Amino acid sequence: MDYKYYERKINDIIMKCPIEAGVEILVYNVLDNIVESKGLSLVDINRLWKDRDPRLTTGAGIPDIAILSSDFQYKTDIGQVLGFIEVKATSKSLSETEQIEEQKSATNHYIYTNGLVWKYYENHEFEWEVFLEESKLNLMGNAKTVSISENSFTELLARLNNIIWI
DSSP: OOHHHHHHHHHHHHHHOOSHHHHHHHHHHHHHHHHHHTTOEEEEOTTSOTTSSGGGOBTTBOOSEEEEOTTOOTTSSOSOEEEEEEEOOTTSOOOOOHHHHHHHHTOSEEEEEOSSEEEEEETTEEEEEEEOEEEOOOOTTOOOOOEEOHHHHHHHHHHHHTOOOO
16 A cells, blocks of 8 residues: 555545544555465454453453454464554544553554554553654644655554564
8 A cells, every 4th residue: 555545545534434434444454464464364353242252352342453363263262362453533632541551451562543643562562653644734623634744654564564463
């Protein structure tokens, strides 16, 4: 995925339907090839009921997306949860809530994003943050398109590719 495609899609979300689910689809698309190339599985779990598989449940409920070992089997002890991703709407700031603290503590790899800012935690500790928005054009709550920095987007992809999940 290139930054222009990402920019077009994030602006579609902002201007046409500014909800978390739209951002989640875009985040999934960014991560899918990266995770797949490492022989792992990326799975949307946000609609899963609590306690169906304790490996996918945190003290704050179910995160949006999970990175799973390729041998993972639902409702067994086969396979591992390698990371969680929590997605918020572009209009939401990435504050450190109780939900985020609980989810971070449930896995060694944690990504928290609103599509414009990406934060990564390893072993429950903050590691890096990438701001994709080149210029802030959302003034006084009115939806306006954003520009995505090509350099920041390239940096994000490199950082995501460098995560050693296992």
